[in-house]
Amino acid sequence: MRKHLLKSLLLVILLFSINNPLFSQEKKLQKAKEQFDRYQYIDAQETYLKVVKKGYKSAELFMNLGDSYYFNSQFEDALKWYKELVNSYPDQVKPEYYFRYAQALKTKERYEESNTYMQKFADLSENDQRAELFKKGEDYIKQIDFQSGRFEIKNAPINSVFSDFGTAFYAKNVVFSSSRDTLMLKKTIHQWNDEAFLNLFEVEYDSVNDSYSKIKRFSGVINSKFHESTPVFTKDGKTIYFTRNNFDKGKLGRDEKGTNKLKIYRSKKNDEGRWSEPESLPFNSDQYSVAHPALSNDEKILYFSSDMPGSKGLSDLYEVAIMNDGTFGEPKNMGEVINTEGKETFPFISADDQLYFSSNGRHIGLGGLDVYVTNLDPKTQEEKEIINIGKPINSSKDDFAFIVDTASKIGYFSSNRDGGKGGDDIYSFVQLEDLKKPCEITISGLITDKDTNALLPDTKVSVYNSNNDLIQSVVVGEEATYTQLVKCKSKYFVRAEKEGYTTLEKLVNTLDKTETLDTPLALEKKIKSADVGDDLAKILSLQPIYFDFNGAQIRLDAKVELAKVIEVMNQYTTMKIEVRSHTDSHGDDAYNLDLSERRAKSTVQYIIDNGISVDRITGKGLGETQPVNDCGNDTNCDKQEYQLNRRSEFIIMK
Numbered sequence: 001m002r003k004h005l006l007k008s009l010l011l012v013i014l015l016f017s018i019n020n021p022l023f024s025q026e027k028k029l030q031k032a033k034e035q036f037d038r039y040q041y042i043d044a045q046e047t048y049l050k051v052v053k054k055g056y057k058s059a060e061l062f063m064n065l066g067d068s069y070y071f072n073s074q075f076e077d078a079l080k081w082y083k084e085l086v087n088s089y090p091d092q093v094k095p096e097y098y099f100r101y102a103q104a105l106k107t108k109e110r111y112e113e114s115n116t117y118m119q120k121f122a123d124l125s126e127n128d129q130r131a132e133l134f135k136k137g138e139d140y141i142k143q144i145d146f147q148s149g150r151f152e153i154k155n156a157p158i159n160s161v162f163s164d165f166g167t168a169f170y171a172k173n174v175v176f177s178s179s180r181d182t183l184m185l186k187k188t189i190h191q192w193n194d195e196a197f198l199n200l201f202e203v204e205y206d207s208v209n210d211s212y213s214k215i216k217r218f219s220g221v222i223n224s225k226f227h228e229s230t231p232v233f234t235k236d237g238k239t240i241y242f243t244r245n246n247f248d249k250g251k252l253g254r255d256e257k258g259t260n261k262l263k264i265y266r267s268k269k270n271d272e273g274r275w276s277e278p279e280s281l282p283f284n285s286d287q288y289s290v291a292h293p294a295l296s297n298d299e300k301i302l303y304f305s306s307d308m309p310g311s312k313g314l315s316d317l318y319e320v321a322i323m324n325d326g327t328f329g330e331p332k333n334m335g336e337v338i339n340t341e342g343k344e345t346f347p348f349i350s351a352d353d354q355l356y357f358s359s360n361g362r363h364i365g366l367g368g369l370d371v372y373v374t375n376l377d378p379k380t381q382e383e384k385e386i387i388n389i390g391k392p393i394n395s396s397k398d399d400f401a402f403i404v405d406t407a408s409k410i411g412y413f414s415s416n417r418d419g420g421k422g423g424d425d426i427y428s429f430v431q432l433e434d435l436k437k438p439c440e441i442t443i444s445g446l447i448t449d450k451d452t453n454a455l456l457p458d459t460k461v462s463v464y465n466s467n468n469d470l471i472q473s474v475v476v477g478e479e480a481t482y483t484q485l486v487k488c489k490s491k492y493f494v495r496a497e498k499e500g501y502t503t504l505e506k507l508v509n510t511l512d513k514t515e516t517l518d519t520p521l522a523l524e525k526k527i528k529s530a531d532v533g534d535d536l537a538k539i540l541s542l543q544p545i546y547f548d549f550n551g552a553q554i555r556l557d558a559k560v561e562l563a564k565v566i567e568v569m570n571q572y573t574t575m576k577i578e579v580r581s582h583t584d585s586h587g588d589d590a591y592n593l594d595l596s597e598r599r600a601k602s603t604v605q606y607i608i609d610n611g612i613s614v615d616r617i618t619g620k621g622l623g624e625t626q627p628v629n630d631c632g633n634d635t636n637c638d639k640q641e642y643q644l645n646r647r648s649e650f651i652i653m654k
Contacts, residue, residue, distance in 0.1 A: 045069065059089035063097060070100055073368065073398050073416050075107035086117075095124040099342075103360060106367030107396045111141060129312075129340045130361050140388075143438070144366065147390030150433040155419075156412065156426040158203050158212055163423040165414035166230040166292075166346075166401045171237050174412065175202045175218060176426055177229035199223040200231060200242065207408065221275045222267060226260075230292045230346070230401065234299055238269045241293035241302065244278070246286060254286065262289040264304055283308075283320065283331050291315075292401075294347040296376075302328070303355075305345040312336060313361055314343040337384055338374065345369070351406040353377055354435075358400035362386060367396035371413060373435065387435065398424075404431060439488035442516040443508055447480040447496055450522035450541065455480035459498040459523070466491040488512050496521040536577060536650035540564050545603065545648040552598040554606045562603070565650055566610050569617075576654040579603045579619035584642040585632045589624060596621030603648060618653075 045068045051061065066081035082101040086093055098121035105114035122131035158164065162179040177198045200218035205211075222228060226245035233240050246254070246261050254260050265278035284290050285308065294303040300322050305315045308331070316339040321329035338344060342361020346369075349355060355376045358369040371389050378384045393399060397417040404411030409431040416424045447459045461482040462473040471492070472484050486492055489512045495505045501523040508519055528539050536542075542561045547553065554562070569575055581600035583592040600619035608614050624632065627645045631637035 057084075057088065059085060059092040062088070063094075066097070066100070066104075070104065075104045075368065075397070079104040079108065095121050095128075098124070099130065103367060106365070109367070109396050129336055130342060133340070133362055140365075144388050144390050144394070146438055147388060147436055148392070150390065150436070151393050151429045151431055153392050153413075153427045153429040155421065156212075156428045158201075158215055159421040159425045161422045163198070164421075164426050165424040167403055167412040167414070167426055168231045168233060169403065169405065170202065170231075170233050173202045173204050174212075175200055175231050175233075176412075177201075177231075179423075197225065197245075198227045198229045200228045207410065219267075219275045222278060227262070232293050232295050234295065240267050240269075240275070241265070241281075241295070242267075242278075243291040243293070246284075261286060262291040264290050264293050264302075282328055289315070292346050294349050296349055297351060297353060303334075303347040303349065304331075305347065306331070312339045313341040315345050317344045317347050317357060338386065343369070346400045346402070348401075348403050349376060350404055356389075356402045356404075358398075358402070360398075362388075366391070366394050368398035368416075369400045370394040371399050371402045389435070393429065404429075437514065439512055440514045441486045441488055441510045442483060443486055443492065443494060443519050444481065444483040444516060445494075445519040445521055447476055447482070447498075448520065448522050449501075450524045451528070451539065453522075456498055456501070456523060459496050459501075459521075461521070462495045462497070464493045464495065468493075486510060494519055494521065496523055498523055500526060502526055530652055532652055532654065534652050536565060536568065536652060537648065540568065542650075544643075544646070547599055547602075550595070552595070552602040554602055559606070562606060562610075566607055566612060569607075569612050574654065575652065576616045577618075578651045578653050579607075579617065580649040580651060581619070581621045582626060582645055582647050582649070583624050584645040585624045585627065585635065586642065589633075593621060593623030593625070596623045599648075 045065070049065075052065070062081050062085035066078045066085060069075070069078035069081065078100070082097060082104055085097060086101060098117045102114040102117040102121060105111075105117065118134050121128075122134050125131040158174070158176065160178060160180040164176060164178045164180070166177040168175045178201050179198050180201075200223055201215050202218050203215045204213040206213075217223060222240065222242065224244065227243070229243045231240050231242040241264055243262055244265050246263050263284040264281045266281060267275045267278045269275050281290070288306060288308045290304055290306045290308065292305045295301070296303070301319050302322055303317060303319050306318050307315045308318070310333055312333070317334045318331045319334055320331040323329065333339065338355075338357070340359065340361030342359060344357055344359045344361060346358045347355060348357070353376045354373050356371060356373050358371050359365070360369050362370070362372065365388060371393050372386050373389055374384060374386050388394060389402075393402065393413055395415060395417040397415060399413060399415045399417070401414040402411065403413070410428070411431065412426055412428055414424050414426055443463065447456045447461065448454060449456055455478075457476060457478050457480050459476050459480065460473065461476060463471040463484045463486070465471055471486065474482055476482050484494075486508075488510050490510050492508045492510070493505055494508055495503065497503045502525075504521050504523050506519060506521065508517060510517070524541060530536065530539055542564060543557070545558045545561055546555055547558070548555065565577075569577070579600050581596040581603065583596050585592075597620065600621045604617050604619035607617055624645065628647075629637070629641055629644060631641045631645060
């Protein structure tokens with residue numbers, strides 16, 4: 001019995017020793033996930049890496065490990081673990097991770113490879129705006145290059161070996177965020193990136209000598225022992241809005257998971273120059289972040305970034321009205337023209353009402369966060385275009401917190417690009433050129449029946465360049481319209497084909513300016529029906545039968561058109577027609593009647609002379625008695641309107 005108990009005890013010990021490593025790894029994974037969910041990325045990385053070294057692998061492990069670097073802008077390390085995920089667990093890769101992998105590849109300027117994974121993402125994410133943007137703009141590098149070179153940048157001398165970013169204009173001063181720890185006695189370390197918490201600092205800028213005064217801390221009332229960043233000031237310098245951790249009256253607020261979110265605070269300066277105790281804005285919440293304030297030029301609207309309920313992506317841009325009494329309206333999402341399923345953040349409104357912001361959701365970027373611009377209040381919807389402002393502001397890394405003084409053309413932005421002094425650095429710039437307006441040409445048109453003007457759906461429309469290379473071929477839908485983007489200063493051929501109709505081709509020459517060229521295509525039936533009373537000139541689409549001034553002699557160009565009438569009469573030997581000649585109202589009525597009579601007889605005789613029996617054709621002149629418009633005697637019509645009345649009709653009598 002004792003021997004049996006001993007064996008059982010040894011078996012339990014053995015099983016425990018076998019299962020204990022697995023139990024230990026599971027505990028570490030759980031701990032890492034908790035750290036990750038609280039944005040303690042540095043701690044999460046260390047825990048995950050310990051598990052990996054023990055040989056443990058899973059799709060979730062590689063996703064979270066990659067994310068812990070990705071969300072901390074450590075893209076090279078993120079790239080390593082996303083690659084492990086894609087290669088080791090191809091069947092478990094969620095579409096979002098193809099997007100993040102593609103973004104990480106861009107930070108190493110591996111754009112072709114990035115496009116491969118963006119295509120995978122797009123194929124699996126049909127309703128995702130980022131996928132749609134990718135499909136619409138595959139030549140995004142060319143678009144970025146078009147806007148590039150408009151700024152001259154340099155690393156600002158106010159940077160430290162820590163993170164410095166998020167500048168604001170404040171009278172002659174520049175206020176910015178920094179994790180530099182000037183207390184020297186004790187560092188308060190943030191577990192997100194293992195650096196000291198951010199405070200606001202200010203420095204005076206001398207634009208004449210391009211120099212800065214000694215850097216000093218901003219108000220002690222504004223700065224706390226937690227994060228302060230991205231301030232914006234009213235024009236009179238008496239009100240500041242800024243971002244801070246959820247920290248009110250000495251208490252740190254947390255959400256349901258224990259995570260401390262960001263909030264926007266407001267403080268006002270009194271007559272003695274002292275700032276009031278910062279107040280949390282009413283639309284802040286413990287459950288989501290509100291950050292990075294910006295003001296409209298009339299200071300009646302506050303813009304910010306948030307992941308509040310109703311957001312499309314990781315963070316969206318919002319606007320909220322500031323009432324005359326200082327209260328606020330309801331925050332309003334700025335919509336899908338601006339916001340994507342990614343991250344839109346760091347808004348700034350320039351004096352000319354341009355909205356600058358950073359995004360990693362718009363694929364038309366070089367990697368990480370890129371700076372974009374759009375017209376804040378466009379006159380037309382076409383002006384609501386989101387434009388990447390190009391190099392050197394944007395790079396393959398995170399570029400954000402762009403501000404500019406439109407009067408001096410001087411401004412600042414922040415970036416974690418290679419070659420900086422710290423994690424994030426502030427860069428100053430001079431804007432050399434305004435935003436370039438790209439030349440974009442759209443060819444579009446309606447496909448109709450030439451005789452009836454009826455729409456012709458199911459028509460094949462093809463666009464060829466001057467080398468006869470096919471650019472696009474589509475079959476139009478029920479609305480019978482086509483649209484094609486083409487290049488400026490180029491030549492194109494638009495061809496329309498439909499069964500039962502003669503193929504039509506039009507030449508289109510584009511100019512060096514953005515415009516839409518309306519190019520309708522009216523197709524002619526190969527076989528047409530004709531009844532008694534119909535005008536053969538309309539059925540055959542004859543050009544006008546012109547005569548020399550005061551003459552009735554058949555001209556060479558008229559002979560070309562009359563040959564078509566003769567050919568039809570030869571095909572249909574029982575057809576009889578009457579030629580009716582008309583003039584406009586210029587001149588004497590009797591003279592016009594006589595002139596039209598002579599022209600009708602001349603036309604009839606020409607047709608008889610070319611083989612048509614005399615009993616099949618008659619003619620008469622009607623002068624100015626049957627105008628097709630109101631351009632009769634004593635009128636003042638333009639030349640084109642009078643021209644419509646100078647016509648020849650070939651009326652089918654039998």
